[in-house]
Amino acid sequence: MNYKDYERKKAGNYLSVGIFGKQFAFEILTGFCDTPEYYPISKEEYDSFDEWKEDVSKMPEIKNRKILCSGYRVL
Structure with a gap:
C-alpha cells in the first residue's frame, strides 16, 4: 500500500x-x-467522522492500531 x-x-x-x-x-x-500517517478504521467510524473529528479521546484509540502506511516511508 502506498500513501x-x-x-x-x-x-x-x-x-x-x-x-x-x-x-x-x-x-x-x-x-x-505535516507528513501523513494512515490508520485503518471501520465503515461506522468513517460514516460518523463528522461527529468524532473534534473528539480528541478517539484519536489515541485509532493511533494504537497498526499503521497502514506513512508518508515517511512505504510499509
Whole structure:
C-alpha cells in the first residue's frame, strides 16, 4: 500500500478520512513537515467522522492500531 493511493473523502483540522481501494482509513498529519500517517478504521467510524473529528479521546484509540502506511516511508 502506498500513501499516494489514498483518496481523501472528508477532512478536518490536520486529519481526514478516506479510502485505499476498499479499506477505510484515517489520515493524520504528523511531524515538522505535516507528513501523513494512515490508520485503518471501520465503515461506522468513517460514516460518523463528522461527529468524532473534534473528539480528541478517539484519536489515541485509532493511533494504537497498526499503521497502514506513512508518508515517511512505504510499509
